[in-house]
Amino acid sequence: MYNFSAGPAQLPGEVLSRAKEELLDWHGCGISVMEMPFSSDEYREIADAAYGSLSELIGLPDNYHILFLQGGAYAHFAIVAMNLMGGQAVADYVQTGHWSTRAINEAKRYGRVNVVASAESSGFNNIPVYDDWTLDPKADYCHITTNETANGVQFHRFPDTGAVPLVADATSDFLTRQMDISQFGLLYVSAQKNIGPTGLTVVIIRDDLLDKAMDITPSVFNYGLQAKNNSRINTPPTYSVYIAGLVFSWLLGRGGLTVMEKINAGKAERLYEVIDADDLFHCTVEPADRSMVNICFELKNASLAEDFLREANSRGIINLKGHGVRGGIRASLYNAMPAEGVDALIEFMQDYSAGHSGKAITGAESDS
Amino acid sequence: MYNFSAGPAQLPGEVLSRAKEELLDWHGCGISVMEMPFSSDEYREIADAAYGSLSELIGLPDNYHILFLQGGAYAHFAIVAMNLMGGQAVADYVQTGHWSTRAINEAKRYGRVNVVASAESSGFNNIPVYDDWTLDPKADYCHITTNETANGVQFHRFPDTGAVPLVADATSDFLTRQMDISQFGLLYVSAQKNIGPTGLTVVIIRDDLLDKAMDITPSVFNYGLQAKNNSRINTPPTYSVYIAGLVFSWLLGRGGLTVMEKINAGKAERLYEVIDADDLFHCTVEPADRSMVNICFELKNASLAEDFLREANSRGIINLKGHGVRGGIRASLYNAMPAEGVDALIEFMQDYSAGHSGKAITGAESDS
Numbered sequence: 001m002y003n004f005s006a007g008p009a010q011l012p013g014e015v016l017s018r019a020k021e022e023l024l025d026w027h028g029c030g031i032s033v034m035e036m037p038f039s040s041d042e043y044r045e046i047a048d049a050a051y052g053s054l055s056e057l058i059g060l061p062d063n064y065h066i067l068f069l070q071g072g073a074y075a076h077f078a079i080v081a082m083n084l085m086g087g088q089a090v091a092d093y094v095q096t097g098h099w100s101t102r103a104i105n106e107a108k109r110y111g112r113v114n115v116v117a118s119a120e121s122s123g124f125n126n127i128p129v130y131d132d133w134t135l136d137p138k139a140d141y142c143h144i145t146t147n148e149t150a151n152g153v154q155f156h157r158f159p160d161t162g163a164v165p166l167v168a169d170a171t172s173d174f175l176t177r178q179m180d181i182s183q184f185g186l187l188y189v190s191a192q193k194n195i196g197p198t199g200l201t202v203v204i205i206r207d208d209l210l211d212k213a214m215d216i217t218p219s220v221f222n223y224g225l226q227a228k229n230n231s232r233i234n235t236p237p238t239y240s241v242y243i244a245g246l247v248f249s250w251l252l253g254r255g256g257l258t259v260m261e262k263i264n265a266g267k268a269e270r271l272y273e274v275i276d277a278d279d280l281f282h283c284t285v286e287p288a289d290r291s292m293v294n295i296c297f298e299l300k301n302a303s304l305a306e307d308f309l310r311e312a313n314s315r316g317i318i319n320l321k322g323h324g325v326r327g328g329i330r331a332s333l334y335n336a337m338p339a340e341g342v343d344a345l346i347e348f349m350q351d352y353s354a355g356h357s358g359k360a361i362t363g364a365e366s367d368s
Numbered sequence: 369m370y371n372f373s374a375g376p377a378q379l380p381g382e383v384l385s386r387a388k389e390e391l392l393d394w395h396g397c398g399i400s401v402m403e404m405p406f407s408s409d410e411y412r413e414i415a416d417a418a419y420g421s422l423s424e425l426i427g428l429p430d431n432y433h434i435l436f437l438q439g440g441a442y443a444h445f446a447i448v449a450m451n452l453m454g455g456q457a458v459a460d461y462v463q464t465g466h467w468s469t470r471a472i473n474e475a476k477r478y479g480r481v482n483v484v485a486s487a488e489s490s491g492f493n494n495i496p497v498y499d500d501w502t503l504d505p506k507a508d509y510c511h512i513t514t515n516e517t518a519n520g521v522q523f524h525r526f527p528d529t530g531a532v533p534l535v536a537d538a539t540s541d542f543l544t545r546q547m548d549i550s551q552f553g554l555l556y557v558s559a560q561k562n563i564g565p566t567g568l569t570v571v572i573i574r575d576d577l578l579d580k581a582m583d584i585t586p587s588v589f590n591y592g593l594q595a596k597n598n599s600r601i602n603t604p605p606t607y608s609v610y611i612a613g614l615v616f617s618w619l620l621g622r623g624g625l626t627v628m629e630k631i632n633a634g635k636a637e638r639l640y641e642v643i644d645a646d647d648l649f650h651c652t653v654e655p656a657d658r659s660m661v662n663i664c665f666e667l668k669n670a671s672l673a674e675d676f677l678r679e680a681n682s683r684g685i686i687n688l689k690g691h692g693v694r695g696g697i698r699a700s701l702y703n704a705m706p707a708e709g710v711d712a713l714i715e716f717m718q719d720y721s722a723g724h725s726g727k728a729i730t731g732a733e734s735d736s
Binding site for chain 1: 369371374375376377378379384385387388391392398399403404405406438439440442443446447470560566567583584586588589601602603604605607611684687
């Protein structure tokens, strides 16, 4: 079974097997991780190990904190603004698709939002050219979405925003490639793509941004307060942190992010090649801005899409349906998707294409 | 091993065993619950079943919604206020201990908070007498904490607040006894006591309260928006919802809340009897207001507490340490704690007392 879900997504088999083994009794302590007080030595060991492994993976600079919180990135669209708009209450946002649009709509509740660049007119098929952005030098921060899960566009280099902190929703491509953390003031990430089960949100924040919160910020979502208290002012999502720690160890064991980036680029490039070479398929995203993790494409004859998905399912190739706002097909190639999964998908696509030669008539894009 | 943790707490053995069996492959679908898209038929089946079982357990009236959200009760101290203070921006709060005090402090960010009754002067050893409360008839709501986890006091009957909706943090005693939901406008509950793993917050809300939110409420924490979208406007804590569903089924299988209430009262009464009868132990909570789930007591000679906890641990009786704000000993007797666990604790306490006869000198209460 190859699960191409955009999230919650496939997890590494080794991680799930380990979780199964340890489910009733963690390391001989007699209880499940789910049953541990979060102030216990055992949970602290789990959380500290996860923190340490993640720091190692991403090369965390000394002047940053990692927070293990709840909410999901969609909650943090609002929470980031509450935490950083305590100064000028102005922020610059770059609109690259479905998720950045939601981030903009949430942030507007807390201050003035400048949409400094938008790819809306192109149907969100590209990343706006950086030279055209008009940034506010007094903004509290500048926000980007490193990868748009629903649209399949990705930043392949990050803008230099000078003294204005660059803030990024990195939910769908975090840990799939090398990133220089020092380019960012703040990164936030929902777990359910490349980290672990939903319920955990990882926030990585530069220390000078820890005291900018608005008065209306709930204590448990006040990044400064949580940083001072090791993310333990309330009960953390302990089981998700545990699984995340297993995933971080698994990634270190595979060689870290340099290795993963190469593997992931290889998987994506092979798939895009097939899409571009085959008359039945079509990818509308500009080649330079294509996502390496969420490969969005269509069947030129859109009326075949349902049949394509059904056939794929019957071969154990599941969850290929595109996001509701965009339709079509989406293959999410996160870290846990092995190269063999991509091989199986490509083989299926080529078989399907061979069985439908001459049917690649461009139909109305009616799938929703 | 008997785990008396106040939360995350012991889970039913049957539930954990089932979770272990199904961890890699849920009902033959080929993937783990952690890997399912939340829009999939499989997750909808899990969430709908959990919703149905919980509705049955609590006798959910037709004009209420159940929400499966993230955040934890501490987050919802703020979120409840944001959701309900959109009208007068005034609320009445009853202060009965550590958690209601935190709820008050969070709510103050969003409007005027009247502390209409407080047991602070008694050291939070009782529930304030209802006749003495001065309620504001124009308040948006009146807030209570049905059970104070850190202090061991519990409401054994609920006030009639007339037209003002009664709102309750029921985190620590929800599902441990019968409750007439129609007495409440809103109940909110962190999962990690009697529901499942941390990361899930259950909100039960009367439909007329779904449209009172302040403009600053983040979308994912807007109860009205979530109710309209079956708690799926963002990714729910899917694995926690799955475990919660198993727990709800387990409770139905045991006979529901009438049966659990009787069992839980029996466990608590036996333990309080031992505490009251033995010279070594002491419970300062007024008998009429004692919690049936968090039994807080001290060793009269406080200097013995560390030794008592160490000895208990060596017998597999774990996590008896009291909350930091109160110190002493706390035995949490949630639904998953079997009667045999209480037997084991009582036997240990009596053995310990026999080994320390004559040492019950009241020392300075120095534990923190």
